[in-house]
Amino acid sequence: MNKPSHAQQSTFTVSENCLQIGGVALTRLAQRVGSTPFYAYERTAMTRRVQHVRQHLPADVCLHYSVKANPMPAVVQHMAGLVDGLDVASAGELRCALDTSMPARHICFAGPGKTDAELSQALAAGATIHIESGGELGRLDRIAQASGIAPQVALRVNPDFELRSSGMKMGGGAKPFGIDAEQVPALLQEIRAMGIACTGFHIFCGSQNLHPAALVEAHADSIALAQRLADTAALPVATLNLGAGFGIPYFPGEQALDIRPIGEALDGALTDWRRNFPASRVALEMGRYLVGEAGIYVARIIDRKISRGQVFLVTDGGMHHHLAASGNFGQVIRKNYPVAIGNKMAAEQREAVTVVGPLCTPLDILASEMELACAAVGDLVVVFQSGAYGLTASPTEFLSHAAPLQVVV
Ligand SMILES: *Cc1c(COP(=O)(O)O)cnc(C)c1O
Numbered sequence: 165m166n167k168p169s170h171a172q173q174s175t176f177t178v179s180e181n182c183l184q185i186g187g188v189a190l191t192r193l194a195q196r197v198g199s200t201p202f203y204a205y206e207r208t209a210m211t212r213r214v215q216h217v218r219q220h221l222p223a224d225v226c227l228h229y230s231v232k233a234n235p236m237p238a239v240v241q242h243m244a245g246l247v248d249g250l251d252v253a254s255a256g257e258l259r260c261a262l263d264t265s266m267p268a269r270h271i272c273f274a275g276p277g278k279t280d281a282e283l284s285q286a287l288a289a290g291a292t293i294h295i296e297s298g299g300e301l302g303r304l305d306r307i308a309q310a311s312g313i314a315p316q317v318a319l320r321v322n323p324d325f326e327l328r329s330s331g332m333k334m335g336g337g338a339k340p341f342g343i344d345a346e347q348v349p350a351l352l353q354e355i356r357a358m359g360i361a362c363t364g365f366h367i368f369c370g371s372q373n374l375h376p377a378a379l380v381e382a383h384a385d386s387i388a389l390a391q392r393l394a395d396t397a398a399l400p401v402a403t404l405n406l407g408a409g410f411g412i413p414y415f416p417g418e419q420a421l422d423i424r425p426i427g428e429a430l431d432g433a434l435t436d437w438r439r440n441f442p443a444s445r446v447a448l449e450m451g452r453y454l455v456g457e458a459g460i461y462v463a464r465i466i467d468r469k470i471s472r473g474q475v476f477l478v479t480d481g482g483m484h485h486h487l488a489a490s491g492n493f494g495q496v497i498r499k500n501y502p503v504a505i506g507n508k509m510a511a512e513q514r515e516a517v518t519v520v521g522p523l524c525t526p527l528d529i530l531a532s533e534m535e536l537a538c539a540a541v542g543d544l545v546v547v548f549q550s551g552a553y554g555l556t557a558s559p560t561e562f563l564s565h566a567a568p569l570q571v572v573v
Pocket residue numbers: 230232233251274368370371372407408409410449450451452453552
């Protein structure tokens with residue numbers, strides 16, 4: 165049996181043996197950046213991906229970008245010009261989103277444990293605040309009363325179902341996220357008594373899903389749940405955020421998600437909803453799917469050594485910059501991200517190597533026993549699928565190396 169391989173890397177082109185990012189050869193880009201390691205995000209790849217999603221989603225469904233996936237300001241600026249809303253989960257992300265041209269009401273602040281200071285800033289900004297608990301609602305009401313600003317809120321609902329076969333489940337069962345569906349009617353009454361306007365619901369089930377059938381089911385279940393909650397409270401729903409959960413292929417054997425059937429099924433599932441709430445704004449939110457494939461992480465080979473017959477390429481980058489590629493960001497069994505020698509893309513001589521970083525820990529692995537072009541000191545190791553949950557999901561202080569630069573090309 166053949167070993168499963170990584171899905172084809174179609175996002176970037178290769179010219180004269182060298183990977184191209186935004187039309188710039190990697191070696192030249194490395195010179196431009198001036199130091200390694202670095203992250204590079206390709207602008208046209210992000211644009212193309214948004215176009216792809218829009219092409220396959222119903223035309224009346226809005227698209228939000230989750231800033232958490234990649235909060236680099238230049239990336240968020242670029243995405244703000246392409247999508248209909250930005251989802252943020254901290255005061256820092258809120259500031260980043262407010263610096264863009266996105267209207268504040270289309271900036272949605274979700275996440276557990278919002279502090280009074282964060283609620284106050286979001287209120288003053290005019291952002292939509294996604295309420296995650298009764299306690300949070302009470303604190304927001306007090307802050308709103310004191311400042312005389314009418315808040316705009318939506319309820320984050322913890323559904324009574326789960327997203328099947330998902331990389332990360334964030335709804336269903338007991339969760340710190342959102343308000344349990346069965347508690348929503350009582351909370352809506354409280355909101356009404358406070359005189360606060362509730363625009364609608366936010367139902368996010370999970371992340372990194374590569375199974376269209378599971379996503380179709382979750383979207384249909386979310387719409388049905390929102391309808392039930394709206395009926396119970398006689399709430400004229402103006403906004404419905406359905407989450408998304410779209411995944412990208414990282415590991416050998418995984419295939420790119422086919423979003424066409426998801427868009428078609430969503431169109432059908434919204435038929436009654438559109439009739440009942442013709443003016444409502446239905447949105448999907450996603451981070452990883454929009455930017456994950458547009459980014460690479462680049463490290464330079466510092467040393468090449470052989471230990472008991474195994475070749476080790478030691479680079480200047482590793483888990484402190486890219487925790488996910490090292491296999492330590494939620495993975496149960498370590499698997500290799502797609503990796504290549506970026507300045508030897510067409511090399512015929514290949515060998516099995518292990519690529520490690522400079523940290524004194526056995527966890528600092530970028531590729532384990534992977535077949536790569538024969539590489540030497542000075543060559544550039546590229547980790548693909550690195551545009552989301554890269555730098556800001558990594559323990560950059562560990563071992564006190566300098567932080568990598570990030571560029572948009
Ligand atoms: C993390 C998160 C997202 C983004 O998930 P992706 O897998 O990057 O698409 C969306 N919504 C909420 C509420 C989240 O917490």
